[in-house]
Amino acid sequence: MCSNFKSIPMIDVSPLLAKCDDPKMGEDGGVIEVVRQLNQACTQAGFFYVKGHGIPISILQEVKEKTHKFFELPYEEKSKIKLNATAGYRGYQKVLENITKGVPDMHEAIDCYRELKPGAYGEVGKILEGHNQWPLNPPNYKEMMEKYINMCTDLSRNIMRGIALALGGSPYEFEGDRAGDPFWVVRILGYPKKPFENGVNDIGCGAHTDYGLLTLLNQEDGINALEVRNLSGKWISAPPVPGTFVCNIGDMLKIYSNGLYESTLHRVINNSDRYRVSVAYFYETNFHTAVEPLDICKQRNGKVNQADETKKVERAVYGEHLVGKVLTNFVF
Numbered sequence: 649m650c651s652n653f654k655s656i657p658m659i660d661v662s663p664l665l666a667k668c669d670d671p672k673m674g675e676d677g678g679v680i681e682v683v684r685q686l687n688q689a690c691t692q693a694g695f696f697y698v699k700g701h702g703i704p705i706s707i708l709q710e711v712k713e714k715t716h717k718f719f720e721l722p723y724e725e726k727s728k729i730k731l732n733a734t735a736g737y738r739g740y741q742k743v744l745e746n747i748t749k750g751v752p753d754m755h756e757a758i759d760c761y762r763e764l765k766p767g768a769y770g771e772v773g774k775i776l777e778g779h780n781q782w783p784l785n786p787p788n789y790k791e792m793m794e795k796y797i798n799m800c801t802d803l804s805r806n807i808m809r810g811i812a813l814a815l816g817g818s819p820y821e822f823e824g825d826r827a828g829d830p831f832w833v834v835r836i837l838g839y840p841k842k843p844f845e846n847g848v849n850d851i852g853c854g855a856h857t858d859y860g861l862l863t864l865l866n867q868e869d870g871i872n873a874l875e876v877r878n879l880s881g882k883w884i885s886a887p888p889v890p891g892t893f894v895c896n897i898g899d900m901l902k903i904y905s906n907g908l909y910e911s912t913l914h915r916v917i918n919n920s921d922r923y924r925v926s927v928a929y930f931y932e933t934n935f936h937t938a939v940e941p942l943d944i945c946k947q948r949n950g951k952v953n954q955a956d957e958t959k960k961v962e963r964a965v966y967g968e969h970l971v972g973k974v975l976t977n978f979v980f
């Protein structure tokens with residue numbers, strides 16, 4: 649629903665992680681407190697920081713350091729893994745090739761998606777069929793990222809158990825047919841420092857919402873660039889906090905929650921004199937899942953919730969929502 653929040657809350661999820669394999673986790677005092685904080689953050693801001701997440705800080709750092717090394721390479725080297733339609737829209741894109749709502753973004757990136765079994769999801773899935781294009785330089789980048797992605801997937805599943813409890817459901821609400829076989833997207837992002845050589849605008853990443861369930865952002869330390877829009881339209885800074893992830897809710901969770909939780913608009917402006925790296929991991933539903941409001945959210949407190957009365961929350965098939973976005977996101 650969003651509010652006039654002034655800052656983004658920090659949540660220590662370690663009590664949730666300690667109990668996340670216990671079906672009775674919802675009765676544990678530590679878990680109840682994390683769930684309360686998750687509910688508050690998801691209701692008011694749709695954004696929160698996560699600490700106590702169990703992924704070693706050294707790995708968060710290594711991912712950013714190696715990514716800096718890749719983006720420092722000359723264009724000829726980076727373009728060896730150039731994003732193209734036959735690779736299923738996977739690979740490298742240079743500054744201003746990604747478009748948000750019609751405006752070129754001041755960032756370069758490597759886009760990756762969970763690989764799809766050919767033919768598994770018909771015409772829609774076909775567009776994203778292909779292999780991820782990992783750079784050979786710096787060495788072992790692929791191995792590092794695959795390990796990192798697995799850790800992000802596990803962490804996201806466990807945070808989603810807390811969010812399922814926060815919505816009043818069972819911890820496993822987002823497993824099985826909904827997100828038991830979760831799709832994922834990773835965007836490895838690099839934002840040029842100021843002044844820009846070929847700048848047409850200042851916006852590193854235009855205002856947007858994320859598409860799926862939950863995003864884990866591993867952003868560069870020491871540079872304030874990420875901003876989140878509150879209810880009155882004010883842009884609130886989400887400064888980096890070393891060793892944490894910035895988490896935010898995507899469009900599919902907004903639908904599941906019947907609008908109780910917001911997929912909040914955010915943008916990136918790198919006004920600093922340092923190159924900024926950010927690695928965004930997006931935890932999604934199963935690729936072909938038809939997403940609609942959960943009954944527990946329609947019926948919360950025995951009546952249709954407030955958000956439902958003021959705005960219509962649409963249904964969506966996740967894969968169609970994603971592909972619709974991907975096809976309008978690039979110029980070649």
Ligand SMILES: O=C(O)CCC(=O)C(=O)O
Nearest residue numbers: 835837867874916926928
């Ligand atoms: O660069 C960032 O920290 C945020 C990027 C982002 O919002 C996205 O890729 O969806």
Ligand SMILES: [Fe+2]
Nearest residue numbers: 856857858914
């Ligand atoms: Fe985003």
